[in-house]
Amino acid sequence: MDLFEFADVSLRIGDITILSHVSMRMEPGEIVTIVGPNGSGKSTLLRLLIGSLTPSEGRISRDRGLRIGYVPQRLAIDPTLPMTAADLLSLRRKVRPAQIAQALAEAGVAGLERRQISALSGGQLQRVMLARALLGEPRLLVLDEATQGLDQPGVAAFYRQIEQVRRRRGCGVLMVSHDLHVVMSASDRVICLNGHVCCQGAPHHVASAPEYRALFGEGTQGALALYTHHHDHDHDRTRAAE
Numbered sequence: 103m104d105l106f107e108f109a110d111v112s113l114r115i116g117d118i119t120i121l122s123h124v125s126m127r128m129e130p131g132e133i134v135t136i137v138g139p140n141g142s143g144k145s146t147l148l149r150l151l152i153g154s155l156t157p158s159e160g161r162i163s164r165d166r167g168l169r170i171g172y173v174p175q176r177l178a179i180d181p182t183l184p185m186t187a188a189d190l191l192s193l194r195r196k197v198r199p200a201q202i203a204q205a206l207a208e209a210g211v212a213g214l215e216r217r218q219i220s221a222l223s224g225g226q227l228q229r230v231m232l233a234r235a236l237l238g239e240p241r242l243l244v245l246d247e248a249t250q251g252l253d254q255p256g257v258a259a260f261y262r263q264i265e266q267v268r269r270r271r272g273c274g275v276l277m278v279s280h281d282l283h284v285v286m287s288a289s290d291r292v293i294c295l296n297g298h299v300c301c302q303g304a305p306h307h308v309a310s311a312p313e314y315r316a317l318f319g320e321g322t323q324g325a326l327a328l329y330t331h332h333h334d335h336d337h338d339r340t341r342a343a344e
């Protein structure tokens with residue numbers, strides 16, 4: 103059974119069509135990355151998946167009892183509040199100190215229980231957020247630009263951590279990222295979104311596209327190369343005016 107399936111899902115808010123006829127599915131243990139330009143609906147798709155938005159049309163089915171661990175773009179609470187990493191991990195559920203220690207270790211930040219959130223580096227904070235998601239024993243990890251603000255080595259290290267988690271737990275990983283040159287190597291499949299699914303496939307197919315190679319290494323422009331790969335259709339027909 104797939105972890106989840108989107109069948110011809112559209113989302114409109116007011117007069118604006120944000121997502122149009124999106125169909126996708128994920129198998130257990132897969133790492134899938136969603137790329138696309140700003141405003142292309144990536145975060146909206148994740149919100150539909152975790153159930154905080156409902157489709158206007160189409161159907162989203164999730165495997166029975168699917169537990170999703172969500173790592174947001176940034177912390178929704180003030181990071182300067184006096185709060186330790188252990189406090190953050192205990193906010194939503196009652197957890198034993200041993201569970202906290204184990205989750206932090208698995209996320210690559212062992213021993214930081216008593217550290218104030220305000221004293222964590224960006225990379226450490228993202229790992230604490232990952233630890234928080236792992237506490238729910240997810241079968242699917244969902245990461246929304248979780249490496250924003252990290253430097254290049256920090257980004258690469260974070261994705262290595264994610265791969266380790268996947269290897270150890272066998273959970274699926276769905277992520278939105280602009281760090282295409284890094285996530286390409288870590289992903290089983292890449293989906294390019296621009297209000298609808300433009301193209302998708304194995305990273306090596308995408309990486310061999312001349313458009314991609316021409317732009318490879320030019321930071322987030324790599325995402326643009328992927329986005330133009332196999333581009334044989336007109337976006338204006340499926341997007342409402344923004």
Ligand SMILES: Nc1ncnc2c1ncn2[C@@H]1O[C@H](COP(=O)(O)OP(=O)(O)OP(=O)(O)O)[C@@H](O)[C@H]1O
Nearest residue numbers: 115118120138139140141142143144145146147344
């Ligand atoms: N609640 C809302 N009401 C109206 N428009 C919305 C709402 N939420 C999102 N949008 C619009 O939907 C579009 C897609 O937004 P979304 O945040 O999903 O894009 P994104 O691909 O994640 O962008 P980015 O790469 O900049 O994070 C944008 O044009 C945004 O303005």
